[in-house]
Amino acid sequence: MLTTALLQEAVDIVRPLLGQGKVADYIPALANIDSSKLAIAVTTVDGTTIGAGDYLEPFSIQSISKVFSLTLALNLYREDEIWSRVGKEPSGHSFNSLVQVELERGKPRNPFINAGALIIADLLYARSGAPKQRMLEVVRKLSLNPHISYDKQVADSEFAFSARNAAIAYLMKSFGNFNGDVEKVLKTYFHYCALKMNCADLSKAMLYLANRGKTLAGEQLVSAVQTRQLNALLATSGLYDGAGEFAYRVGMPGKSGVGGGIIAVIPGDMSICVWSPELDSNGNSLAGTAMLEHLCQQLGRSIF
């Protein structure tokens, strides 16, 4: 049964794994994080949120933001306008790979690797006035927390070390698959990555994925069919090159970020967020995955 005690048990059981992973160090703002943080929160479709560990402490959500941006794009564009520019297939390459973009002539495999998320940011930049402000409004509304904000230091630091993402964007531009000004779109993308949220905020914000598109506040954000499609993409591509391992061990649609957060969903039931900053070799939270594995075993739940 889902109880706070079960969540506390998940936190306690993975603590010995600390030290086995590696904190993201491509920018100083992330490298300096306290690697002993451990947190889990769950929001159920009846609207209840429970948590354990450091679940009220905000962290950098990083690539988890790619779920919000794709959702926003689905609100602003017809499906064919999105899927003509980015695919729906697992990449089989690291999340920030350039090679595949070159080989596949500028069309990224899916919206959850960096190249694909940059296409989505390009779309949002083109059609939503003030795309940074819009995103803030959306996540604040989804999590019922008006205090969520961007971590300026992380956003600026990402931009200062943006060579690889800039290279990906320019390469896509060279193939005619990138319309906006690269630096402006990059800044938008980095701000999304620099959103600061805690596990409770994220589990609440992702409830629509477990609730046929309906948010915690009761609004229909995307249709039930779009929700199913989002979950399918998360199950196949949300954990990058670790998606197969994650499906095997956890068996839920999910999305990770290099800040050490992972969100996961049991459709019809609950949305979950875990956080532990140390990452495995695919860039997914090592102890976070183990917490989810423990939870799904104890609950006897999986989508498979």
Ligand SMILES: NC(=O)CC[C@H](N)C(=O)O
């Ligand atoms: N996997 C991630 O969380 C990557 C996000 C990171 N800001 C990047 O663009 O490289």
